[in-house]
Amino acid sequence: MKAGGNTARESGWPDDLRGPVSSLPDSSRILVALSGGLDSTLLLYVAAACHRNVCALHINHQLQPNHSQTEQFCRSLCERLAVPLLVERVDVAVGESGSGGLEEAARLARYDVFRRVLGAGDLLLMAHHADDQVETVLFRLLRGTGVTGLAGMPESRRLGQGALFRPWLAVSRDRLEQVARDVGLSWVEDPSNTSLAFDRNYLRHAVLPGLKERWPGLLKRVEHSARACAESDTLSHRLAELQWQMCSDSGQLRLASIQALSPLEQRNLVRWWIHRQGLKMPALADWDQSLAELVQAGEDRTPEIRGDGFSLRRYRGYLYLVPNVEVPAHSAGLEPGRTLQWGPWTLRLTPTATTPEAAPPPIRVSTRQGGERLRFEEGGHSRSLKTWLQEQGVPPWERALLPLVYHETPGASELIAVGDLWCSEQYSGSAPAAGWRLIVERDCD
Ligand SMILES: Nc1ncnc2c1ncn2[C@@H]1O[C@H](COP(=O)(O)OP(=O)(O)OP(=O)(O)O)[C@@H](O)[C@H]1O
Incomplete structure (x- = not known):
């Protein structure tokens, strides 16, 4: 089967690629997040072969010198497949790159578009695969993370009014490339993918090949570990939800109740609370100690923990999570x-x-x-x-x-x-x- 020909809509794709895509839940629209790279191009072919309600969504970050050619590639591809295409151009200013660099700024801009575009009942398909998952887990491990980070990317989650799916998380990059080459697929190479200046690329090109050679089952093993972490994470959340019901009144935590929890449970509960408010954990080296002091302090003391955009404070027997608020300085x-x-x-x-x-x-x-x-x-x-x-x-x-x-x-x-x-x-x-x-x-x- 030649991908470029009329047969592209046939469902003769191998079972390991077609299976996870054809078994998606019912949806209003299936939007394939199309970068123009090998993985998402192949995903668009397979999705279009399995479903009638497929469209593609390409975000042009206007960062690469070849961004117009990539956009044009996506347009021609969708025309050939008779799949509607939505192109969104975003401006990722260098000044916005923040601590995570330009790549991270582009990723955040991309997800903002996904959230905005997804309507109720829509599914967004992303072409992340098993190697991407390993890179994600290793990358987070190297930056220092807990079970939530080590759980890697979930196969599905809610996004905007719809849901995001990654049907190929168990499929290796080699396998996708093999199928793409077998059918004579063409795609666009992202010039930045080879630059070792980016941490993710360094892992991909300089670290993972050696690890895979030494431990041939690496992808499967990391997948198992990530799954185990995801389960622990789910249980920690569940415990926090139950303890929240026991320890909270009108959105605040009763100090007397959380003092009865173990320090581990206190940390789990407060971490869950911070995330539930859409806030980030304070970057404190002595977080464990600070929280213990805040929870145990005598009523005559008013310690607080300051985070990014909020603080944790106590007042009259309650622990408050207080978002930073600015009011006018003058009347x-x-x-x-x-x-x-x-x-x-x-x-x-x-x-x-x-x-x-x-x-x-x-x-x-x-x-x-x-x-x-x-x-x-x-x-x-x-x-x-x-x-x-x-x-x-x-x-x-x-x-x-x-x-x-x-x-x-x-x-x-x-x-x-x-x-x-x-x-x-x-x-x-x-x-x-x-x-x-x-x-x-x-x-x-
Ligand atoms: N500019 C983009 N527009 C739409 N979707 C994108 C874009 N960039 C990435 N994605 C989605 O996110 C997934 C993972 O992104 P990542 O940067 O790891 O992949 P890529 O190397 O750019 O592209 P591909 O996965 O297509 O080879 C892609 O498979 C694709 O589904």
Whole structure:
């Protein structure tokens, strides 16, 4: 069978390649992530032979000198196979490369597109194979990782509104190349694939050939180890979920409950919590020690662990995971009908009548400066805001960020709302006396 001819849509592909592709779950669309390289080109042929709802998705990172030719190759290939093709061009600026380098920046940009493009019921097929899996596991091992990293790439997972599948994780690169050459397939060679400057290429070209020669069953062995790690990882998650149910109240961990867990379980639970919030583990050499101190500290102490974009803190018997929040440094006016974003709070002033009789007095929003007083009823006694916030159990870091809303009249300034915790009856309820309703909402985090 010649891949370039009309027979490309025939399902005469070898069973070891066709089997994992033909047995995919039902889907709205099957999108093949097509780089134009050997593996994904072959995958497109096999997928198109097995399914009617196949299309291809090519991301042009515009990084390689031959990127236009690669894009053109994908276009011609899809035309020949009568498969619809979606091409997305992305700009990966050198400045965005961050600590992981340009390759990592390109990978992240690619996954952003995948997430955006995948609709409900769509499957995205990637052509990762067994050698890719070994490289991934070794690479992570060398960088230092736990069982989650050593589990390698999963065969499938949710992505955007759809799911990602890697049907060929058990097939070796040699096997794919052999089939591709047998059928006379053509593909594009990525010039960067040979550069040993990239860690992955160094592993692929300088390390793995020797390891494979010495241990011919290397691919299978690493696959088994990765699978064992994936199972341990699943069990650790399951344990964390169960212990979360036992130890949490309203999204925080009860210190008394986690103190009863072993240090190993505490670390597992907090790690799971951090990942579940979409955050990264703090890069601390003494993480184990820091967490133990945070959990065991006396109530009179306020230690904290700072991570990338968040901190772990304790307050009144609870452990909090606090995402970093920025609020304006200066006070701001709240214009009627306009929305004001204040960190995670959104503020709006809306008229209760379709044609309000008068404009509201100026409304100003600011953070605590100290000494504020709160009056619950008109003409009633005022009380200290600080004491009231303490009584409400608002943690100190939150008190410093809360938007305080003032109604300004000549010579006087009156506090009419404290974040989403309290609002004067003048501006709230079914018939606010001011004729304007103040709405303060906090985004769920
Ligand atoms: N630019 C791209 N556009 C669409 N999908 C891509 C792109 N680059 C990679 N992929 C997908 O990710 C998989 C793994 O990427 P990787 O960089 O390891 O492979 P490759 O060497 O670029 O390409 P191939 O796997 O096709 O030989 C590819 O098999 C392909 O499915």
